[in-house]
Every structure is written in structure tokens, then in C-alpha cells.
Amino acid sequence: MNETLDTRTIIVKVNGVEHRRTAPVRMLLSDFLRHELRLTGTHVGCEHGVCGACTVLVDGRSARSCLMLAVQSDGCEILTIEGIANADGTLHPLQEAFQRRHALQCGFCTPGMLTTLMELLADNPSPTEEDVKITISGNLCRCTGYAGIVKAALDAAAVLRGEKTPAA
Amino acid sequence: MKPPPFSYYAPTSVQEAVALLGSLENARVLAGGQSLLPMLNMRFATPDHVIDINRIPALTGIAVRDGEVVIGAMTRQRDLEFSPVIREHLPIMHEALQFVGHRQTRNRGTIGGSLCHLDPAAELPCVAAAHDAVVDVVSENGAREIPFAEFPLGYLTPSLEPGEMVRAIRFPLWPTRTGAAFVEFARRHGDFAIVSVAALVAMDADGAVERASLTLGGVGSGPMRMHDVEDALIGKTLDAIAIKAAAESCGAIEVDDDPYTPVHYRKHLCRTLVVRALETAALRAQGSRS
Ligand SMILES: Cc1cc2nc3c(=O)[nH]c(=O)nc-3n(C[C@@H](O)[C@H](O)[C@H](O)COP(=O)(O)OP(=O)(O)OC[C@H]3O[C@@H](n4cnc5c(N)ncnc54)[C@H](O)[C@@H]3O)c2cc1C
Ligand code: FES
Ligand code: FES
Numbered sequence: 001m002n003e004t005l006d007t008r009t010i011i012v013k014v015n016g017v018e019h020r021r022t023a024p025v026r027m028l029l030s031d032f033l034r035h036e037l038r039l040t041g042t043h044v045g046c047e048h049g050v051c052g053a054c055t056v057l058v059d060g061r062s063a064r065s066c067l068m069l070a071v072q073s074d075g076c077e078i079l080t081i082e083g084i085a086n087a088d089g090t091l092h093p094l095q096e097a098f099q100r101r102h103a104l105q106c107g108f109c110t111p112g113m114l115t116t117l118m119e120l121l122a123d124n125p126s127p128t129e130e131d132v133k134i135t136i137s138g139n140l141c142r143c144t145g146y147a148g149i150v151k152a153a154l155d156a157a158a159v160l161r162g163e164k165t166p167a168a
Numbered sequence: 169m170k171p172p173p174f175s176y177y178a179p180t181s182v183q184e185a186v187a188l189l190g191s192l193e194n195a196r197v198l199a200g201g202q203s204l205l206p207m208l209n210m211r212f213a214t215p216d217h218v219i220d221i222n223r224i225p226a227l228t229g230i231a232v233r234d235g236e237v238v239i240g241a242m243t244r245q246r247d248l249e250f251s252p253v254i255r256e257h258l259p260i261m262h263e264a265l266q267f268v269g270h271r272q273t274r275n276r277g278t279i280g281g282s283l284c285h286l287d288p289a290a291e292l293p294c295v296a297a298a299h300d301a302v303v304d305v306v307s308e309n310g311a312r313e314i315p316f317a318e319f320p321l322g323y324l325t326p327s328l329e330p331g332e333m334v335r336a337i338r339f340p341l342w343p344t345r346t347g348a349a350f351v352e353f354a355r356r357h358g359d360f361a362i363v364s365v366a367a368l369v370a371m372d373a374d375g376a377v378e379r380a381s382l383t384l385g386g387v388g389s390g391p392m393r394m395h396d397v398e399d400a401l402i403g404k405t406l407d408a409i410a411i412k413a414a415a416e417s418c419g420a421i422e423v424d425d426d427p428y429t430p431v432h433y434r435k436h437l438c439r440t441l442v443v444r445a446l447e448t449a450a451l452r453a454q455g456s457r458s
Contacts (some may be wrong), residue, residue, distance in 0.1 A: 140272025
């Protein structure tokens with residue numbers, strides 16, 4: 001099969017910016033983001049759906065970008081780790097809480113953790129500890145032992161509800 | 169790894185999709201991609217053509233009609249999980265979905281994909297077996313219905329002919345005095361179960377079992393309905409003795425050996441989980457929530 005022939009032109013909005021690109025049909029969304037758009041914040045750990053490092057939000061829903069073809073994102077809006085911080089460059093409360101709670105060490109799992117938790121906080125402003133644990137059950141972290149991540153997510157939820165200031 | 173080369177089609181109607189399926193050799197349907205993409209990435213699957221059915225709106229939806237819940241093949245597991253219709257009419261599916269992978273995989277994974285992939289430990293095929301679901305299948309030559317009992321042919325193999333795809337799945341409803349329970353044991357939350365049990369019991373006014381359905385998952389190449397055990401429960405009250413007898417019969421079946429789970433342990437899980445499932449189903453049938 002002639003692979004150069006089997007390409008598609010897609011239009012996809014990533015972190016608010018519209019891109020029009022031609023991609024081979026077999027290219028994974030994770031590779032499209034990393035190699036075509038040079039958004040290397042999305043990490044690839046296992047490339048078969050088990051580690052969660054490659055999680056992005058597709059039309060607001062978390063998805064493993066290694067389990068989607070780039071062509072499937074045609075017409076979608078995608079949020080990657082690069083799009084989470086505030087427009088002025090200051091950290092989002094979730095990122096800020098990760099920093100304060102030592103919720104990362106090597107940082108490999110962090111992009112997937114943050115995108116996954118962004119969806120949780122949008123769906124459920126008052127998650128319990130159990131909700132957070134279940135939500136990140138599909139994201140592997142080899143460093144932290146998860147405790148800091150769970151605390152950070154709960155802190156961020158409180159900040160977003162206006163019950164806590166980031167410095168507290 | 170990366171998927172092997174293939175050509176890609178994104179039909180927008182069922183007619184278009186079955187026309188492609190009927191004319192292309194070695195074609196594969198792509199639904200939620202949560203099982204097919206890993207298989208492509210690991211090169212376990214090497215189709216020449218991938219037919220993506222994500223852009224066919226007619227394949228999505230949940231409806232109740234004529235005593236059945238009808239679910240489109242492309243309905244996402246997430247949408248089933250949050251559907252008030254499923255919660256009310258198929259509570260066992262709602263319960264089972266909590267065990268299916270993770271938020272990220274349920275956001276994309278579909279019911280049709282789960283039934284067609286047919287992992288021996290998958291939850292939704294168990295629910296389909298428990299409910300005597302009917303699989304609505306189409307090809308270029310028309311439609312046919314496959315009772316779920318005849319749907320699994322073998323390990324990871326549904327009884328679909330070349331050129332056929334699943335369009336919808338129909339779940340016949342049970343009477344109102346029914347209690348349902350889905351229980352399983354897995355090593356970690358979101359993993360495939362080692363053993364799962366789906367139980368449905370309908371009671372008569374005196375609290376005796378009028379109708380029962382008991383399905384084991386993870387013990388063979390597909391969901392296993394325990395018809396003899398169900399028959400033995402009819403007319404009985406679900407007391408400790410009846411439940412223990414059912415559990416012993418389930419623990420006596422032949423189960424597959426695998427390097428991680430010794431046979432005796434899997435049988436032990438069968439017995440324990442059958443007790444939990446029947447106790448919970450009985451309580452729920454009596455209207456008391458546990
Ligand atoms: C990390 C992880 C954990 C998981 N855990 C679980 C779990 O605990 N329990 C569980 O049950 N599943 C689990 N899964 C698998 C589940 O997420 C998949 O959704 C499901 O197995 C397949 O559904 P899909 O829609 O993604 O189908 P796809 O992957 O797109 O397709 C699967 C197969 O079905 C065929 N197919 C799909 N739709 C049709 C159709 N309409 N007609 C004909 N053929 C069709 C495809 O050709 C393919 O062969 C897990 C997956 C991952 C990545
Ligand atoms: S890289 Fe996608 S889940 Fe691991
Ligand atoms: S911080 Fe290293 S894997 Fe999570």
C-alpha cells in the first residue's frame with residue numbers, strides 16, 4: 001500500500017489554536033501532537049493504553065491519545081498540558097497545587113494526571129478522596145506513591161470553589 | 169509501537185459502512201478503539217482497511233420500547249454509565265460499568281465494541297448473557313438477529329459473518345420485583361476481572377424465586393450461564409442454604425488454568441462471589457437497598 005497516498009487533511013483546534021494539517025491515516029493522535037504540532041508535553045509511556053501518560057481532553061472528555069488516530073480528531077477541540085495554564089502564563093490552581101503538594105517527581109505522568117483531573121474538576125467541583133483515587137486509577141505514577149497527587153487534587157478543588165487561597 | 173499501514177474510511181451512514189465491509193477484503197470496524205488500537209499498536213491486528221464507524225449518528229442512542237431497552241452499537245460506555253434510563257431499567261449494567269476500565273477508556277469505548285471484542289473477563293458481555301440480550305446485526309444483504317447465547321463462538325470471536333457488523337443490542341426487561349447484582353474481583357480497580365458474577369432474581373409475592381439468571385465471567389472463553397443452578401433456585405426462598413448450594417455448584421465447574429490464577433483460587437472466587445451476588449440480588453428484590 002502506498003502510504004503517501006493514504007493521508008487526510010484535518011482541521012483540529014488544539015489549546016484554542018486551529019491547525020490544518022495533512023496526516024498519514026495510521027498516525028496516532030499522540031504522535032500528531034508531539035511530532036507534527038511539536039507539543040511534546042503530552043507524554044507517551046506505553047503506547048497501548050495502560051499508563052495514561054498520553055491523556056488529553058477531546059471535546060472536554062479525557063482520552064488516551066495513543067488510542068486515537070489523528071484523523072479521528074478532525075473537527076475536535078483538544079486540550080493538552082500546554083493549554084492548562086492561565087493566559088497570562090500563571091499556573092492553573094491545579095498546577096499550583098501539584099507544585100505545593102509535591103505531586104510530581106520525575107514528571108513523566110504529570111501531563112496525564114493533570115488533564116485527567118481537569119475533567120474531574122469540571123464534572124464534579126467537590127470530589128471526595130475516593131473520587132480522586134478512582135479517577136486517576138488509569139494513570140500510572142512510578143515515583144510519588146499517589147498521596148501527594150490526591151492531596152493536590154483536593155486542594156485545587158477547594159481553591160476553585162473559593163474555599164481556600166492558593167497559599168494556604 | 170505504531171499501527172501497520174492501512175487504508176481508512178469514515179462512512180456517515182450504516183448503508184455506506186456495510187457496502188464498504190461487503191466489498192473490502194480484510195477490513196476491520198473501528199468503534200471506540202480501546203481494544204483495537206492497542207492491538208494495532210502491538211501489531212496483533214493487521215487489517216488492510218479500517219472502517220471507522222464513529223461518524224454514524226444512527227448507531228448511537230438508548231431507547232425503551234416494547235419491553236426492551238435498545239442500545240445503539242456505538243453508544244459510549246460513559247453515556248450508558250450516566251444514563252437515567254439504564255439506571256432505572258438495567259441497573260445491573262450501571263453497576264457493571266463501574267468496573268469497566270477507567271474514565272478515559274469509558275469516554276471512548278462502546279457497548280458494541282465490548283461485545284465484539286469479547287474478552288473472557290469483560291463485564292458487558294456478562295450483562296448481555298445475563299439478560300438474554302439479542303444482537304441486531306447488518307450486512308449488505310440485510311439484517312438478522314443473534315441471541316446473545318449464540319453470539320460468542322470462541323476466545324475473542326463473535327459469531328459474525330464476514331461483511332456483518334453489529335447495529336444495536338436489545339435487552340429484554342425483567343419484571344418489577346427483580347433484584348440484580350454485579351460483583352467481581354480484580355487485582356486493581358479498572359483491571360479485567362479474575363471472576364465476575366451477574367445475578368438477576370425475580371420473586372413472587374411470597375418471596376419465592378420465580379425466575380433466576382446467574383452468569384459467571386472470567387472462567388471460560390466467554391460468559392457462562394449457569395442454567396442448572398438457575399433451575400434449582402426456582403420456587404425456593406433465597407436463604408443461606410439455597411445460596412450456599414448454588415455457590416457450591418458454581419465452584420464445581422471446570423475453569424481454565426492460567427499462570428497467574430491457580431484453578432483452586434478461581435473456583436474459590438466463584439463460590440464467594442456467587443454468594444455475594446445472590447445475597448445482594450435477593451435483598452434488592454425485596455426492595456431493601458443494601
Ligand atoms: C487500560 C484499559 C483497561 C480496560 N479495562 C477493561 C475492563 O476492565 N473491562 C472491559 O470489559 N474492557 C476493558 N477494556 C476494554 C474496553 O475499554 C473496550 O472499550 C472494549 O473492549 C472495546 O470497545 P471499543 O468500542 O473500544 O471497540 P474497538 O476497540 O474499536 O473494537 C473492538 C473489536 O470489536 C470490533 N467491533 C467494534 N464495534 C463493532 C461493530 N459495531 N460491529 C462489528 N464489529 C465491531 C472491532 O473490529 C474490533 O475487533 C480496557 C481497555 C483499556 C485500554
Ligand atoms: S502512552 Fe497512551 S496510555 Fe500509555
Ligand atoms: S512523577 Fe514520576 S511517574 Fe509520576
